[in-house]
Amino acid sequence: EEHENPIVNLRAFSDNAAKVTAFAASYMKGLDAVGAISSVKHFPGHGSTKADSHLTLPEVSKNADQIWENELVPFRALCRQSDSVMVGHLNIQSLDADNITSFSDKVISGLIRKRLSFDKVVITDALSMKAISDEGKAGVKALLAGADILLVPEDPYKLFEALNKAYLSGIIREEIVNSALARQEVMAAKPPKDFFSKYGKDIIGCPEHKKFVSEIAEKCQVVVKDEYFPRKKIYYWEDGEKTQDLKGKIFAEELRKSGVSFSDSVSDCDCVVLASFSRPRAYSGKINLAQKDKEEINKLLSCGKPVSMICFGSPFAADDYLNGLKGLICSFCDLPEFQEKAAQGFMHKADLTGEMPVRLGK
Structure with a gap:
């Protein structure tokens, strides 16, 4: 609520x-x-x-x-x-x-x-x-x-x-x-x-469970917005602290399999993809986006290119940007199977059929 x-x-x-x-x-x-x-x-x-x-x-x-x-x-x-x-x-x-x-x-x-x-x-x-x-x-x-x-x-x-x-x-x-x-x-x-x-610890991550996760990944993710825009060359951005490996590494790899290339410059891309990994963490006292992330998103939204957002964590990270986004997918988690299907859904190669369990916007 x-x-x-x-x-x-x-x-x-x-x-x-x-x-x-x-x-x-x-x-x-x-x-x-x-x-x-x-x-x-x-x-x-x-x-x-x-x-x-x-x-x-x-x-x-x-x-x-x-x-x-x-x-x-x-x-x-x-x-x-x-x-x-x-x-x-x-x-x-x-x-x-x-x-x-x-x-x-x-x-x-x-x-x-x-x-x-x-x-x-x-x-x-x-x-x-x-x-x-x-x-x-x-x-x-x-x-x-x-x-x-x-x-x-x-x-x-x-x-x-x-x-x-x-x-x-x-x-x-x-x-x-x-x-x-x-x-x-x-x-x-x-x-x-x-x-x-x-039901010992060996059951965690067992093949049956992984198969189940893969099967439900399309049914759990929601396409909230999906306006038409070219998506062959993208500028990719993630929220939070930067790490050596991308948090959305599997998402990015799946996009590359679909023929997408990545640009280091906003001026040299078809569109911008924002990936958010915000989630509850005990003792953090905060959720959604840090101030520096909000500032960067606002800057990217004003760059003149279509901007799409993928929420691999809290869907409420998109609350302030609904009007400016051309695309929005709520994945709710960043499991490898979900990242793969999110990329396929973004490229219209998978049908993401989930329904929003919460209302977005303030």
Whole structure:
């Protein structure tokens, strides 16, 4: 929903609650088919924030009714099918004026447990994230609020000391601990006994998966704009820090296979191709384009040549340039198979048939 969100972005299926629900339901069905554990996150919704909770505490200014009718739609539909719910570190005054969501009794016990009737595992987001100032106090409050797993503390021993002290002093009752452990045991029993031998690390990048990726590459990428212009000789530009090898090396190689040549000069080309590789990165606090990249794009858009953009990462990198671009392909990732099909689509040698899951423009 928020195009400048530095941490959700491509990690969400869509900005439309119904589409998120449909995609997530299919994804969970696939996980269930092999006995893998699922989790829906970041409850009650992280998409309308502009901050990265790895660095600071994001705020959501919507009222409770707005959250119920938008952010919570996928959770309402799917949480009881999921094995767990992860609660994000969010400041949502309309839900709890005193506590952040990850250790809020009103959110965990009130909203998740009671209103949504969810009695499986509730997980906090990582306690090591900078949205949490004191993971010992946060861990105790989260457990008391109804959380079952306190995720990734920066100092596990310090957290244990805080929990043990609260237990010995009677703040944390034994039935709270037993309930959390019982829910964990149910979740941990889901994967079949041969799960890790059957689905070991060797399955990553296996031929079947690569074949599947190649097959869906055309169906996942979207041609947003495609005006006619010559494309035999191009000036190619990439955003971000320059590296020895092009990030779009495979894209460029595939263009060469189609007979395209590359020019070192904007004045000696048929068109300009901008390639963006912007994507969410934890602890970066930013997304889309750096200021120097924006300046370079504006300069290239005014060069008098047709300009096309390929978004191999965030589609929102194109937000400010929709009117000036003659072509735009949203690929959403830079896997080799996707780069190949993007190049073929640009040269009209492949039919990219995907549909946009989000709205572009501000």
